[in-house]
Amino acid sequence: MINNTNVEKLLINYKTLEQFKRFKEYGNQELSMMEDLQNNIVENNSESPFYGIYFGHNLIARMSLYRMKAKYDNYFSPAQDYLELWKLEVLPDYRGQGYGKIMVDFAKSFQLPIKTNPRINSHGFWEKMGFQKAQYEMERDLGQNPLIWLPEGVSEKDV
Amino acid sequence: MINNTNVEKLLINYKTLEQFKRFKEYGNQELSMMEDLQNNIVENNSESPFYGIYFGHNLIARMSLYRMKAKYDNYFSPAQDYLELWKLEVLPDYRGQGYGKIMVDFAKSFQLPIKTNPRINSHGFWEKMGFQKAQYEMERDLGQNPLIWLPEGVSEKDV
Helix, strand or coil: CCCCCCCEEEEECHHHHHHHCCCCCCCHHHHHHHHHHHCCCCCCCEEEEEEEEEECCEEEEEEEEEEECHHHCCCEECCCCEEEEEEEEECHHHCCCCHHHHHHHHHHCCCCCEEECCCCCCHHHHHHCCCEECCCCHHHHCCCCCEEECCCCCEECCC | CCCCCCCEEEEECHHHHHHHCCCCCCCHHHHHHHHHHHCCCCCCCEEEEEEEEEECCEEEEEEEEEEECHHHCCCEECCCCEEEEEEEEECHHHCCCCHHHHHHHHHHCCCCCEEECCCCCCHHHHHHCCCEECCCCHHHHCCCCCEEECCCCCEECCC
16 A cells, blocks of 8 residues: 655665665666765765655665756657656565556656666566557667657657 | 587578577567568568577577767777677577677677677676776766777777
């Protein structure tokens, strides 16, 4: 039963970075944030591209969202600012309870088109969320399987 | 025991596309190739970005390689043409027998820098192949964990 679940912007600090280690898609991005914090290149509690949901003191879901500029838009028509979404992940004990949908609904609330490159086997989830396969264009997509979400009035760019 | 193993450029035809279905990373790219073939947008036996190894009549390993133009190079110094490598995969029954290394050595034989974005848990393999973590740069790398290979005289671009 989910009540009063808030999606929060996550700040870069040792506590958050420690919690990130529980997520499977912990990678270069997190290691780089840790190094920047240790070397005082970023201040404690500076903004991160991550959003997440806390259950008590535990971070149980997270994703990165980054606003791409219209001039780099190769996916939508008309060309416009859009969101890249990556590393959407809910910890195993909390799956199947709607947290993934809360995260995606949060991303949609910006009313910008969204592009993601999902992990293998998560296509069923993304379809339920209203995402569709983008046409594959090798020079643009390389090893990706891009999925896109179109808000009203936006269509896919023809490739 | 591997003797006379050749890495071949794979042509787009129904037989190859059928064999691709055995690989875990079958995705938009392969589906798009199938549609193009069915709709006569590409001719039978036209070139693909895939290379592979056959064992008898079976394709047992494959990868995509694509030459990126120097003007899009954000990873290497001096900026130059480089190879994007993706979907390197050896079928389960043939792993641990050196086929992955044969594929990577083939990619290296072009004597261009290589960039890849490996799947989680394959870092040990890439390290053995002489690849190193690229510095993470969010605007450039988004959800990727880029690894690079530097031929002699090439270094990583400072970000």
